[in-house]
Amino acid sequence: MTPFFVAIFLLATADTFTQAYESSGDGDTEDSTEDSSYDESVYDLSMESCMKQDLEYQTFKPQDIEARYMAVYGTRIFISLGKSTGIPATLFSFPTNGAFSASPNLTPFPSLVMHKFGDCNKIEEARGVQVDAVGRLWVLDYGSDDCNGKIWTIDLSDNDHTELIHRFGSRDWIRDLALDETPNGTLAYISQFGGQHIVVYSLERNQSWTVHTPGIKAYSIALSPKDEEPRQLYLGQLSSTELFSISVAELRNGNRTSNPKLIGNWTAEPYRMRMDNHGTMYATFRRKNFIQSWKTSQPFEEQHFHEVAGPNNCVPFTFALDHDGILLIMLFDYCNKPRLLEAAVGEKSFKTSPEQCQLFNIILICSNVFTVILSGLIILWLILRQRRNNSIPPNTNEVQEMPVIADNHADDVGPAESAAVRGRSHIRPGC
Known part of the structure; x- marks a missing residue:
């Protein structure tokens, strides 16, 4: 991992x-x-x-x-x-x-x-x-x-x-609000009990205006998620079980009338x-x-x-x-x-909250430090391994094999045989 x-x-x-x-x-x-x-x-x-x-x-x-x-x-x-x-x-x-x-x-x-x-x-x-x-x-x-x-x-x-x-x-008679935050600015949609309209407020322009919703007196309000386009604003009434929606695009365009669509009860x-x-x-x-x-x-x-x-x-x-x-x-x-x-x-x-952002930053920093240390150790190991391979001469095993064999037999032969062995030490042993 x-x-x-x-x-x-x-x-x-x-x-x-x-x-x-x-x-x-x-x-x-x-x-x-x-x-x-x-x-x-x-x-x-x-x-x-x-x-x-x-x-x-x-x-x-x-x-x-x-x-x-x-x-x-x-x-x-x-x-x-x-x-x-x-x-x-x-x-x-x-x-x-x-x-x-x-x-x-x-x-x-x-x-x-x-x-x-x-x-x-x-x-x-x-x-x-x-x-x-x-x-x-x-x-x-x-x-x-x-x-x-x-x-x-x-x-x-x-x-x-x-x-x-x-x-x-x-x-x-304002009641509740839903915030529509976009790159172009922030709009607040506000339910207004008693009248057949809602209120729209623009933060950047510091202006508010009414949008007529014929037949609907909005009391409760909810806005669909940002990633669900086209976005909808949902309206509920205090004296009715009916749920309606209106187009957020119409509200953003500054329309002063929006006809609610019945969704259900x-x-x-x-x-x-x-x-x-x-x-x-x-x-x-x-x-x-x-x-x-x-x-x-x-x-x-x-x-x-x-x-x-x-x-x-x-x-x-x-x-x-x-x-x-x-x-x-x-x-x-x-x-x-x-x-x-x-x-x-x-x-x-x-x-998220500042505490969670701090936790994420700590974990990310620790992960980066661990990655740098591990990478450095791997590079160091590869360098040492390469140097060790370069320090070993070719046919090292063959050169070192005969002295070991000769030393093992040196104690079992006489002087003449030892000399003979030394004389043949350059000859590669057979099978």
Whole structure:
């Protein structure tokens, strides 16, 4: 096995293992019809750090947590919560690693001071979140009665640098987003509950516009993978089980109207949809205790992906896909203890976390060093072997053979015979 293949094997082996967490409480037994293995954690989510800063937040109750949207980057999870009394913010983060025995503390993200309802320059009510290819967290801000909706970006690779990049012309009832990143620029497709249209935002032009979708009020949204052309944007409605698609090419061309195409019907009304790198879509439903999936390369036929004992609130699930194809599912059981599940479902990407990139670089460097050393040893061995062959004269065996024979007989003959033997020593022995 060559050093190159050794390095690749080690890298693949390292990526095979996923982070496992020790549960801090008992959870319900779950069944899944999908051939996927899960790692599970049970979290007693608290806001102790917030309570220490403001007495108002001591009214927080765990059962008030209603997870809306989720994103993941490296070892951090970002989650937007429904606005409720006693909850100090609507966007939080918590780590996926650390001490096994400790449940994480929800931390307002990027900081508590960046959250204030009614302040147009702060995060008021976070909705859809997604991480792009360069490590920026996009956050949709629902706004308030006094402030229009807006878009924030938080650079997770640059000390969480936060920037308000766009203000919409109205509150717009924005919900979720899907990012279309191309060499020509980045477009955000945004679902807007209440109207028969979606919103398109161009990062490079810092402009947004509406695209009419006659007859469809989009609530949930999902984008097909980059390598599946022509790409499609999928739309689900809050009050309908119907699933539609529209052409991404039309959206890129700036069309202001796109007629949705009916794809099929879900079991229930979807409130969140996401697509993995294989082109499999996952959907969650209001007050339903299961997650469904559909392989978009095939005619519409939903599959039962995961199920729990029963929902405890309006939106029992939220989930996100990381750049390694890991599906993370946050769910809430009857004990109001959020649980985090991990399942490897998507194709791995080279856009991995900094820790994985560092591991790959170390393995690659070690492989190159080993190759250079091994090559040098082989060359040195060949040189020494060639010198040894050149130092041996021709017919060496014949020259050395007779003295050995003569010496062996020298003790058994007299002087005359010895002289005779010496006289014949130049004669090559016969058979």
